[in-house]
Amino acid sequence: MSSPSSRWFHQGTYPGTIITLDQPVPSRWKILAKLNECDLQASEEMRRRHRRVYSYATAKLLCCDPEKPSRRAFMRVYLQVPFKNTEIQDPETRSGQTTTYTPPELAAYQEFTQKDFRNVPKLLGYKVVTQDESGLVTNGFAIWLAWEMVPGLRLGDKLGNDPFWSLSAAERENVRNTFMDALRQAIEKGYGPYTPSLSSLVWHSQTGTLYFIGYFYGNDEPRDRSNIKNGPAVLASYGLVKPSSNEWCNRAWNGDTTGWEM
Numbered sequence: 453m454s455s456p457s458s459r460w461f462h463q464g465t466y467p468g469t470i471i472t473l474d475q476p477v478p479s480r481w482k483i484l485a486k487l488n489e490c491d492l493q494a495s496e497e498m499r500r501r502h503r504r505v506y507s508y509a510t511a512k513l514l515c516c517d518p519e520k521p522s523r524r525a526f527m528r529v530y531l532q533v534p535f536k537n538t539e540i541q542d543p544e545t546r547s548g549q550t551t552t553y554t555p556p557e558l559a560a561y562q563e564f565t566q567k568d569f570r571n572v573p574k575l576l577g578y579k580v581v582t583q584d585e586s587g588l589v590t591n592g593f594a595i596w597l598a599w600e601m602v603p604g605l606r607l608g609d610k611l612g613n614d615p616f617w618s619l620s621a622a623e624r625e626n627v628r629n630t631f632m633d634a635l636r637q638a639i640e641k642g643y644g645p646y647t648p649s650l651s652s653l654v655w656h657s658q659t660g661t662l663y664f665i666g667y668f669y670g671n672d673e674p675r676d677r678s679n680i681k682n683g684p685a686v687l688a689s690y691g692l693v694k695p696s697s698n699e700w701c702n703r704a705w706n707g708d709t710t711g712w713e714m
Contacts, residue, residue: 459491460509460533460588470518471527473577473596481515481527481577481598488512495536506553508532508593515598525576525598530555532583532592547590550582557667558597560643569641571634572664573599602663608650608691616650616692624714627655628692630662632683638664650691684709 464471469483494507509531517523530553534546561575578597583589607616607627616624631653638644645652646667654663684707685700687693696711 459489460531461486461489461511461529465511465513465529471515471596471598473579473598475578475580477577479577479598480518481525482518482521483527484514484516484524486511486513487526493533493536496538499535506532506551507535507549508553524601526573526601527596527598528557530593530595532589532594534589543585543590546588547592549589550591551593553593553595555595555597556643558595561597561599563641563643564638567641569637571637571662573602575599602654602656602665604654604656604661604663606651606665607653607655610649610651614650614691616653616655619655621714623657624692626660627653627662628687628714630660631690631692632686634662634664635686648686648689653690684712688712 465483465486467483467485471481471483473479473481488511490510492506492508492510494505499505499507511529511531513527513529515525515527517525532549532551532553534541535549538546538549558575558578561572563569564572565575576598578595581594582591583594587594605615608614616627619627635644645664652664652666654665655661656663684693685705688695688700693709694713695709699705699708
């Protein structure tokens with residue numbers, strides 16, 4: 453599997469590299485492939501205008517346990533990068549941009565794993581370190597976290613190929629019921645999936661478990677269920693139903709689901 457071209461990750465993410473995580477207990481993971489990168493570099497203007505602005509990049513990796521290669525996991529790296537147009541400044545100047553950061557994704561996995569929320573992958577390990585003098589931002593953050601690869605059928609693939617709609621009508625209804633219950637629990641714990649789509653859902657039919665995968669965001673009002681009170685609209689946003697029109701997007705929608713494909 454080929455890796456995408458890299459702007460920021462020139463070291464430590466090549467296939468074959470062994471990554472050691474130290475929290476909550478030591479673990480070792482061998483990189484098999486780099487799956488993607490995301491550039492979230494910010495500008496100094498953004499930093500001046502907003503109180504909390506972080507300039508960073510991420511890389512998602514496919515890994516395995518070097519002692520048991522059949523045990524696979526995903527890993528994401530968060531790396532602080534210089535603000536735009538400061539990349540060629542001297543290391544001492546760039547070190548003035550140093551900050552700390554806790555990715556909402558890591559906080560969510562810690563919370564879910566601690567409370568044994570079974571509808572998300574389990575956190576397998578993480579480490580938080582600072583970049584040395586050869587880093588992009590001296591003393592800037594570098595965060596690694598690994599999570600389990602959950603079993604089951606991914607219900608969408610972001611390309612419009614949605615295996616969910618190949619399931620029987622009865623199983624689709626089972627998925628929807630399980631989804632609504634799991635989403636309520638996630639929001640009560642203070643988090644929600646970052647992107648509502650079938651591609652962020654995995655269904656394990658043998659155990660009747662629905663998993664949320666991908667990024668998570670923090671909810672400032674963890675017990676506010678207002679965004680899931682209207683079940684049909686939530687189901688439509690995830691692609692778990694096919695509305696007959698876009699009326700469900702309007703605040704004044706009357707809740708009529710006539711003609712919807714379920």
